[in-house]
Amino acid sequence: MLSDEVQYLPGVGPRRAALLARLGVRTVRDLVEYFPARHEKQEARHIENLEEGMTATVAGKIVAVSRRFTRRGPAISATLMDNTGRASLTWFHAGWMADRIERGAQVRATGKVSVFQNLAQMVNPKIEVIGEDVTPVDESAPARFVPVYPAIAELPSRVIAKLIGDNLGRLLDQVEEWYPPAYLRERKLCGRRWAVQSMHRPAKDNDVASARRRLAYDELLCMQIAVSLARRRLRAGVEAHALPCNAEIDRRIRRRFGFALTAAQDRAIRAITTDMARPRPMNRLLQGDVGCGKTVVALYAALVAVANGRQAAIMAPTELLACQHHRSITQYLANSRVRVVLLVGRMSASERREALERIEAGEADLVVGTHALIQESVRFARLGLVVVDEQHRFGVRQRATIRGKGPSPHYLIMTATPIPRTLAMTVFGDLDVTTIDELPPGRSPIVTRVVPPAQHASAWAAVQTRLALGEQAYVVYPLVDESDKVEMKAAKTEFERIRNQVFSKWKVGLVHGRMNTDDREAAMRDFAAGKLQVLVSTTVIEVGIDVPAATCMVIEHAERFGLSQLHQLRGRVGRGRGRGYCFLLAASDGAAENERLAVLARTTDGFRIAEEDLRLRGPGELLGTRQHGLPELRVADLVADGDLLRMAQRDAESIVHEDSRLAAPEHAALRRVLAEKYEPAIGFLSAG
Numbered sequence: 281m282l283s284d285e286v287q288y289l290p291g292v293g294p295r296r297a298a299l300l301a302r303l304g305v306r307t308v309r310d311l312v313e314y315f316p317a318r319h320e321k322q323e324a325r326h327i328e329n330l331e332e333g334m335t336a337t338v339a340g341k342i343v344a345v346s347r348r349f350t351r352r353g354p355a356i357s358a359t360l361m362d363n364t365g366r367a368s369l370t371w372f373h374a375g376w377m378a379d380r381i382e383r384g385a386q387v388r389a390t391g392k393v394s395v396f397q398n399l400a401q402m403v404n405p406k407i408e409v410i411g412e413d414v415t416p417v418d419e420s421a422p423a424r425f426v427p428v429y430p431a432i433a434e435l436p437s438r439v440i441a442k443l444i445g446d447n448l449g450r451l452l453d454q455v456e457e458w459y460p461p462a463y464l465r466e467r468k469l470c471g472r473r474w475a476v477q478s479m480h481r482p483a484k485d486n487d488v489a490s491a492r493r494r495l496a497y498d499e500l501l502c503m504q505i506a507v508s509l510a511r512r513r514l515r516a517g518v519e520a521h522a523l524p525c526n527a528e529i530d531r532r533i534r535r536r537f538g539f540a541l542t543a544a545q546d547r548a549i550r551a552i553t554t555d556m557a558r559p560r561p562m563n564r565l566l567q568g569d570v571g572c573g574k575t576v577v578a579l580y581a582a583l584v585a586v587a588n589g590r591q592a593a594i595m596a597p598t599e600l601l602a603c604q605h606h607r608s609i610t611q612y613l614a615n616s617r618v619r620v621v622l623l624v625g626r627m628s629a630s631e632r633r634e635a636l637e638r639i640e641a642g643e644a645d646l647v648v649g650t651h652a653l654i655q656e657s658v659r660f661a662r663l664g665l666v667v668v669d670e671q672h673r674f675g676v677r678q679r680a681t682i683r684g685k686g687p688s689p690h691y692l693i694m695t696a697t698p699i700p701r702t703l704a705m706t707v708f709g710d711l712d713v714t715t716i717d718e719l720p721p722g723r724s725p726i727v728t729r730v731v732p733p734a735q736h737a738s739a740w741a742a743v744q745t746r747l748a749l750g751e752q753a754y755v756v757y758p759l760v761d762e763s764d765k766v767e768m769k770a771a772k773t774e775f776e777r778i779r780n781q782v783f784s785k786w787k788v789g790l791v792h793g794r795m796n797t798d799d800r801e802a803a804m805r806d807f808a809a810g811k812l813q814v815l816v817s818t819t820v821i822e823v824g825i826d827v828p829a830a831t832c833m834v835i836e837h838a839e840r841f842g843l844s845q846l847h848q849l850r851g852r853v854g855r856g857r858g859r860g861y862c863f864l865l866a867a868s869d870g871a872a873e874n875e876r877l878a879v880l881a882r883t884t885d886g887f888r889i890a891e892e893d894l895r896l897r898g899p900g901e902l903l904g905t906r907q908h909g910l911p912e913l914r915v916a917d918l919v920a921d922g923d924l925l926r927m928a929q930r931d932a933e934s935i936v937h938e939d940s941r942l943a944a945p946e947h948a949a950l951r952r953v954l955a956e957k958y959e960p961a962i963g964f965l966s967a968g
């Protein structure tokens with residue numbers, strides 16, 4: 281059985297089972313699905329047809345042998361001749377070869393072809409000595425594909441290949457087909473059994489690509505079904521108040537903004553108002569670059585709720601951001617009847633009590649505060665909408681759960697980390713995603729420069745010029761681990777250097793992750809108020825903080841950051857009228873090392889940058905955590921297989937729509953695999 285432990289497979293046993301476990305292989309199915317990283321193609325060739333870089337088998341007669349000693353030990357060189365030419369064969373550390381290689385021997389040699397002194401050469405080829413005269417190789421014979429498995433020293437690829445090769449034939453019988461023939465035909469997918477076989481033992485060049493496509497589809501479909509089931513369960517039977525918008529409400533809200541909304545903002549608003557008009561809770565993610573106008577859209581949604589007689593809560597991750605939202609919202613709503621209440625930790629006990637009373641009595645329409653406070657201590661009288669701002673740590677997605685009986689509020693989640701569409705579809709399978717992909721008119725893009733070490737001084741000088749004009753600057757010094765003493769010391773030393781040498785004429789503040797929240801917020805408040813001209817930060821400066829006079833950012837060791845992270849960081853500057861400058865100080869002069877950073881100098885499109893990040897560093901890095909909750913994908917690639925992912929998502933939706941318990945006979949195979957692989961995510965499959 282494929283679900284059996286691999287230990288009982290012929291040729292495995294307890295010792296190898298332990299080694300296989302290190303490769304993530306525990307069951308027989310794991311082994312059958314342990315696919316090669318690549319294949320080495322071996323072609324039979326006449327010597328004159330050898331090409332550099334290929335792996336080939338040649339056959340002929342040894343016509344010369346020489347032995348010598350090199351730094352790498354004893355070496356043997358031989359000249360091999362067939363009817364078409366001569367090739368040189370060389371073995372290093374190969375004392376034991378000595379008596380097998382002699383003049384006149386007829387051999388077949390297989391190895392990678394290089395060129396040495398104008399002669400085709402194989403280094404350390406595998407060799408087979410043949411007694412009688414060799415027949416010339418048959419160049420028309422099909423190439424052999426030798427699988428190369430991801431391996432460890434104790435369990436090399438060769439051993440894995442043999443283990444799989446010896447068992448594959450028998451095990452393939454147990455590999456089930458998941459879909460009916462018509463389903464496969466429509467999607468141009470090959471059979472699953474053939475695909476598994478061809479991943480290990482392809483018969484011809486294109487087999488691996490077809491096999492990979494099929495297996496990638498299967499992985500993505502399973503993942504999307506799991507996501508889709510989780511989403512259904514989350515939403516099943518949950519009701520919300522329908523909060524419709526109309527032309528009159530729309531007109532009154534728009535009058536509050538002193539500008540016309542961008543087309544992208546309008547699109548987002550249409551999606552949101554459509555959601556809110558339904559008696560089911562909205563679960564929508566609103567993403568867009570810093571400054572694209574998300575807050576305005578959120579305020580629009582909040583005012584729709586208020587117009588329907590409901591309360592809205594806007595939650596920010598920090599007090600500073602909550603205060604900032606409160607300030608700008610109060611400005612937009614000046615002279616309106618909407619009652620706005622702020623709820624942050626630094627309020628006095630009596631202020632807080634009063635705020636809470638007004639919220640509970642329904643005398644507050646719009647509540648702005650920090651996540652923690654709103655979730656902990658508030659009972660809303662008529663909550664209709666919750667906006668969660670800058671929820672940028674997706675990995676641990678602590679969705680706001682606000683106490684209350686009866687219908688659930690609508691949720692709008694905002695983030696400035698653009699997530700490529702393909703990834704959003706999986707990570708946020710339970711959210712609908714809206715993207716604002718346009719900045720309000722009249723913004724000048726931030727000037728970004730990648731600065732090699734020799735030019736660091738001139739970057740600092742450029743910042744000093746801006747400071748002399750009354751502008752402000754951020755300096756970001758990355759710490760991998762703020763609890764690491766050595767790292768912390770380096771950061772402190774750098775802070776002293778910046779304060780005393782680079783910016784001795786100005787007031788410089790420091791914030792780092794180990795300061796307590798009050799001190800950190802105090803330093804940032806001083807910076808926002810202009811009491812400090814330079815703010816050095818070892819930690820990511822709170823996303824979303826708005827200091828109009830801050831025009832410059834210097835990021836030290838920029839190469840340590842992900843591109844999306846750098847893009848977010850630079851979004852802190854140039855928020856006022858002045859143009860923003862971002863200097864990425866690179867530790868290296870190498871053009872190749874700095875090429876990745878150069879993407880930031882070329883584009884300000886957060887999505888292009890996120891896609892580049894995803895391509896270079898994988899989804900875990902982009903999401904800022906390895907525990908992003910995505911199941912491991914062995915074959916599929918979220919970046920390269922975008923089309924396949926979209927197809928799988930459509931198919932998963934319709935499968936779940938038609939048969940949410942996968943009870944139909946044609947879903948039996950899928951159901952078994954899902955139960956085995958995704959059980960924790962979809963516990964209720966087995967209950968049904």
Ligand code: ADP
Nearest residue numbers: 539540541542569570571572573574575576720
């Ligand atoms: P985000 O929350 O996406 O970072 P905000 O909503 O805070 O962006 O908007 C950034 C700035 O742009 C604010 O000062 C806001 O008033 C302004 N703004 C937003 N939308 C528009 C628009 N359509 N036209 C002009 N300015 C806008």
Ligand code: MG
Nearest residue numbers: 571574575824
């Ligand atoms: Mg914002």
